[in-house]
Amino acid sequence: MLHEPATPAAKDPAGPYKMRLGILMFVLYSLFYAAFVAINLLSPPTMATIVFAGLNLATVYGFTLIIVALLEALLYNAMCLKKEAEYAQADKAAGAGSASTKA
C-alpha cells in the first residue's frame, strides 16, 4: 500500500503546458531576484536612493519582490485553470460525440 500515491493521480493533459509556463515564470522571477542581489553586490549605495514616498530602493524593491511573487502566482493559476478548463471541455465534447455516434 505504501508504494502507491497517497491519493490517485489522474492523467493531466494540461501538464506539459503548465510545466512550460511554470519554467517561463520561474525564469522571469529569477532574473528579477538576481537583479536585486546584483545591485546589492555591485552598487550597494544605489539601494539607499529614495524612490517613492520617502522609501529607498532597498525597501521598494524588497516589497516589490514579495508582491510580484504573489501576482505571478495568481496569473499562473489563472492560466492553468483556463487551460485545464479547455481540456475538460474538449474531453466532454469528445465524450458527447462518441455517445451520439453510438446512439
Next chain:
Amino acid sequence: MAIIVFLLFVVFVVGLSLYLGNKAKTASGYYAAGGKIHWGVNGIAFAGDYLSAASFLGICGLIATAGYDGFLYSIGYLAGWIVALFVVAEPLKRLGKYTFTDAVDANYNSRGIKLFAAISTLVVSICYLIPQMVGAGVLVEPLLGIPHAWGVVMVGAIVITIVATAGMASTTYVQFLKGGLLIIFSAILVGAVVLRGFTTQPDQGGTVPFYKYSELAAAKSGDSISVSDPAWRVVEQKTVKGAPVMVKLARDGKESWWSVADNAGVITLKENQSVVTRKDGPWINGAPASPTNQLRQVGNLEKIKGQSDVSTGSLPSPLEFLSVITDKDTAVRTWKTANFTDGNGDKVTAYYPEVVSGDRIMRPGLKFKVEGTPLERLDFLSLMLALFLGTAALPHILIRYYTVPNSASARKSTIVAIAAIGAFYILTLYMGLGAMTSGVINPADSNMSAPLLARSFGELLFAVISAIAFATILGTVSGLIVAASGAIAHDLFDRFFKIKMDDRQKVNAGKISAFVIGGIAIVLGILFKGINVTFLVGLAFAVAASANLPAILMLLFWKRTTAKGIAASIIVGIVSSLGLIAFSPELYTLYGLNPLDAPIPLNNPGIISIPLSFVTLIVVSLLTPKRALAMA
C-alpha cells in the same frame, strides 16, 4: 496572565491533537492526513509550517539589531516559494506518495536513492529542528520563569505527544490555526506600533522609565585613557579585536565598563552594559545578577529627522513609519557585543552603543558585508542563493503536497501560502524596526524582540503573541518530526530494509521514530543554546538546497538522470554543505576558536555545495546506464 493564556493555548492544541488522533489509523492518515485536506487549509498550514521560530523570533530579532539585513532573509525565504510553485509543486504531487524519498525514487526503485534520500531528510530535519528547539527555550525562559533546558524538554514532550497521537492530520490543523493567528496578531501588533509612532525616549509603554546612558569626556595620552571628571577612576583598559577600546571605571566602589569613541580627536567614553562571569557568579552592570538586576532592554532613536527629544505621535500611514526611519537625519542607537577577559581573569561580555543613521539602517550592509572583500560579497551571494533554492527542498514542506487530493490543489495551496507568507514577511520589517526603536531588545538575545515589543503594549498582547510564538515552534517541530519519522519508518524500515509490517505496525513505527527524533531534538536544543536561530535555519536551507534540490529538478527536467546520479548528488550535497559549515568562521567562533583560522572563509556553503551537487548528478548520470524501473 501570560501563563494562563499560554497554558490554555497549549491545552487546546494538545486536545485538538487527541481528537484528531482518531483519523490516523492508517499509514495514509498518519503520513499524509489521508490526502483529504482542503487546499485553503493546506495553504495556511504551509504558512504555519514555514513561519517557524526563525521567521517570527529570529527575523524580527535580526531586523531589530541589523536593520534591513534581517529583512533580506524575509525576501529570500519568500522568493523560494516561486521555485516551489512554478517548478516543484504539481510534478512532485504527481510523483510522490508520502515522503521526499518516495518522490525522487518514484521512477527508479533504487536502494541507493532510498538510503541517501532518507538520510538527507533526517539531516535537514535535524538541522531545522535545532533552531526551533533553541527558540522554544528562549521563549519559555522569560514567559514561565523556568530554565532554558526545561523549556526545551517541555516543547519536546508536547510535540512528541502531538505527533505520536495523530501525525499529519493533527500537525496540519495545528499549523492552520497557528499560521492564521500569527498573521492576524502580527498585523494587530504592527498597527499598534504605527499608531504609537516614534519617540526618542521609549519607556516600554510607560512601564520602564527611559534610561539615558551617560557619556564622559576623556583624554588620550599615547594609548592611555584618562577621565576628565575626578569622581571617576580608570581601573583598567582593554584592546578588543573588532570593537572599540574598553575601559573599566570605578566610582563610589562600583565598577563599570565604558567604550572609547574617538570623534576627530575628541575622546568620549560611552556607558556600556556588561556581564562579568566571576567566581561568585555573574555580575551585571557592576552588581551581582538578581531578579531585579538584569540587563536593561535597549534600542531607541537618538534623533527623528534631525530632532532630539521629540515624539511623532500617531503616524498617518505604515509607509510614513518606514519613511521616518529611512531619513538620513534619523539616528538609531544600536548595540553591539564585545567579549574579552579582564585583569582579574574573569570573562566579560560588554554591550556597547553605536549610533547609526537611518539611511544606513534601511539598506543592506550592517550584517552582510556587501561593500566588503570579494569573499564577504561571495558569502552574501551564497546566502541569497541558498534561501532562494532551499524552500522547495525542505522535507517538511514537500510532504505537505501529499496532504491535498490532487495536483491542482497542490498549486492552489502554494498560492495561498505565498499570499499569507508574503503578508507576514512585510509585517516582520515593521515588527523588527518597531523593536529596534522601542527600547525592547534584550542585548544578550535578540530572539525575543517581537514578544517584548508586544509586551510594551500590555501583558495581554504579550501573552497572546508569546502563546502564538510557542505554537509556532510546536507546529514547525511537529511537521519536522513527522518528516523525519517518515524517513525512518517508511523510507528506511519499510522501503530500504524491507521489514514486513502491516499498516498498523507502520503507523506505530512512525510514532516510535517520532519519540526518538523528539529526544534527539531535545538534546540538541539544549546543547545549542544561545545560537542565532535565523543563522541556523539559513544553514538548514543551504543543506536542503544542496542535498535535495538538484535531485528534484534534474529528475523532473533531465531525462538522462540515473538512480546512481541522484544518490551521488544527494550524498555529495549533504557532505559538502555540512563539511563547509563545520569549518566555517561562524562555527569556529562557536567552538571557541579564532574565526580567522577557519579553513573555509565562507559562512554560507550554498555557492559551492549546490553547483557541486548538480555537477555530481550530471557526471555520474552520464557515466552510468539509465535502467528501466522493472530492472532496478
